[in-house]
Amino acid sequence: MDVRARAPGKIILAGEHAVVHDTTAVAAAIDLYTYVSLHFPTPSENDDALKLHLKDIPLEFSWPVGRLKEVLPELGSHPASSPSSCSFETIKAITSLVEEQNIPEANIALASGISAFLWMYTSIHGFKPAKAVVTSELPLGAGLGSSAALCVALSAALLALTDYVKLDFNHQGWQMFGDSELELVNKWAFEGEKIIHGKPSGLDNTVSTYGNMIKFLSGELTRIKTNMPIKMLITNTKVGRNTKTLVSNVSDRTMRHSSAMSSVFNAVGSISNELASIIQSPVSDDLAITKKEEKLGELMEMNQGLLQCMGVSHASIETVIRITSKYKLSTKLTGAGGGGCVLTLLPNLLSGTVVDKVIADLESCGFQCLIAGIGGRGMEISCNPSS
Numbered sequence: 258m259d260v261r262a263r264a265p266g267k268i269i270l271a272g273e274h275a276v277v278h279d280t281t282a283v284a285a286a287i288d289l290y291t292y293v294s295l296h297f298p299t300p301s302e303n304d305d306a307l308k309l310h311l312k313d314i315p316l317e318f319s320w321p322v323g324r325l326k327e328v329l330p331e332l333g334s335h336p337a338s339s340p341s342s343c344s345f346e347t348i349k350a351i352t353s354l355v356e357e358q359n360i361p362e363a364n365i366a367l368a369s370g371i372s373a374f375l376w377m378y379t380s381i382h383g384f385k386p387a388k389a390v391v392t393s394e395l396p397l398g399a400g401l402g403s404s405a406a407l408c409v410a411l412s413a414a415l416l417a418l419t420d421y422v423k424l425d426f427n428h429q430g431w432q433m434f435g436d437s438e439l440e441l442v443n444k445w446a447f448e449g450e451k452i453i454h455g456k457p458s459g460l461d462n463t464v465s466t467y468g469n470m471i472k473f474l475s476g477e478l479t480r481i482k483t484n485m486p487i488k489m490l491i492t493n494t495k496v497g498r499n500t501k502t503l504v505s506n507v508s509d510r511t512m513r514h515s516s517a518m519s520s521v522f523n524a525v526g527s528i529s530n531e532l533a534s535i536i537q538s539p540v541s542d543d544l545a546i547t548k549k550e551e552k553l554g555e556l557m558e559m560n561q562g563l564l565q566c567m568g569v570s571h572a573s574i575e576t577v578i579r580i581t582s583k584y585k586l587s588t589k590l591t592g593a594g595g596g597g598c599v600l601t602l603l604p605n606l607l608s609g610t611v612v613d614k615v616i617a618d619l620e621s622c623g624f625q626c627l628i629a630g631i632g633g634r635g636m637e638i639s640c641n642p643s644s
């Protein structure tokens with residue numbers, strides 16, 4: 258039996274980092290996905306290994322199940338219905354299993370994703386031989402939530418082949434999970450994110466699981482119904498960064514200046530709440546939309562100022578801000594910052610010619626632009642992967 262799961266990336270419209278410190282953030286799924294296929298070998302295949310194929314890189318890893326049993330003896334007996342955190346000892350054991358695979362130095366950032374795979378796989382399926390294949394349309398480590406999309410797609414594919422999920426195996430194409438199943442997927446994905454991010458808020462895995470646009474506060478989501486079309490230009494500065502380090506740098510700054518940082522986080526929370534209410538309030542005509550867009554743009558600029566205050570902006574991000582401000586457009590970083598991707602609000606009445614000019618200007622600096630659909634589908638599963 259094979260399954261294929263997909264989970265979307267995301268953009269954060271307001272509230273990254275502050276959300277880790279328990280303030281509100283607003284995020285939306287985007288129509289770029291990570292896909293995970295899972296195959297259990299039949300007895301005739303005579304395969305006694307757990308295999309992971311990262312197809313886009315491309316890299317393949319293989320662990321004989323005997324080796325997994327030897328290094329992770331206490332795993333494999335845990336019920337998949339109650340997600341648990343990876344202990345310090347287990348993460349050390351998993352790290353040694355990953356190191357044995359001799360990942361090329363250029364791809365070493367993948368180690369945490371591979372560790373998350375090993376933890377989630379062995380926690381849910383124990384030492385059963387299998388092959389997982391991962392592909393992604395998302396840039397990795399660029400602020401669009403590739404880590405969460407990987408964990409959600411993995412969690413969904415793994416759970417789909419347990420008794421905890423009821424699937425329609427005759428269904429052609431993508432199907433959704435029920436509410437309690439989605440909740441379980443999200444919880445396991447959060448455990449995977451912890452291995453990659455250290456201290457995630459849970460925002461990224463939640464929006465990737467449920468899709469749409471959400472407001473998120475202290476682990477709780479509220480769905481947002483948008484009452485206006487929102488178009489964002491996503492610019493990838495192509496400056497590599499790592500969410501775990503950036504989140505930990507912000508926490509260190511918070512330790513040093515707790516009162517000042519708490520005011521910064523509060524201000525971000527107010528921005529997220531105002532942004533969410535603007536998006537949800539009814540609109541009568543184009544003029545009303547333009548007025549709302551002006552407010553949204555201003556809030557994005559304010560949020561960017563506070564992210565700069567947290568120490569997570571970057572020269573490349575400032576360059577995008579400078580270029581887009583020539584066209585009177587508002588820009589903020591999205592995700593953990595330090596490089597990665599940047600959002601620019603594109604007003605609905607902005608002409609295509611101007612958009613083309615902005616993109617040409619940005620791309621002439623070596624950046625890469627894309628316009629993704631916002632607020633779409635969450636995690637889905639296909640039981641007929643070839644269809």
Ligand SMILES: Nc1ncnc2c1ncn2[C@@H]1O[C@H](COP(=O)(O)OP(=O)(O)O)[C@@H](O)[C@H]1O
Nearest residue numbers: 366367370397398399400401402403404407500
């Ligand atoms: N398709 C994938 N295959 C393997 N690892 C992945 C994949 N997607 C994400 N990861 C893991 O997540 C890390 C990037 O996560 P992170 O730094 O949080 O940035 P972001 O989530 O914004 O892309 C990668 O370095 C890798 O360890």
Ligand SMILES: C[C@@](O)(CCOP(=O)(O)O)CC(=O)O
Nearest residue numbers: 273274400402457458592593
């Ligand atoms: C910085 C943060 O708010 C978002 C990180 O997103 P990303 O991994 O950069 O896509 C961290 C979090 O919410 O866990």
Ligand SMILES: [Mg+2]
Nearest residue numbers: 402404405500
């Ligand atoms: Mg991430």
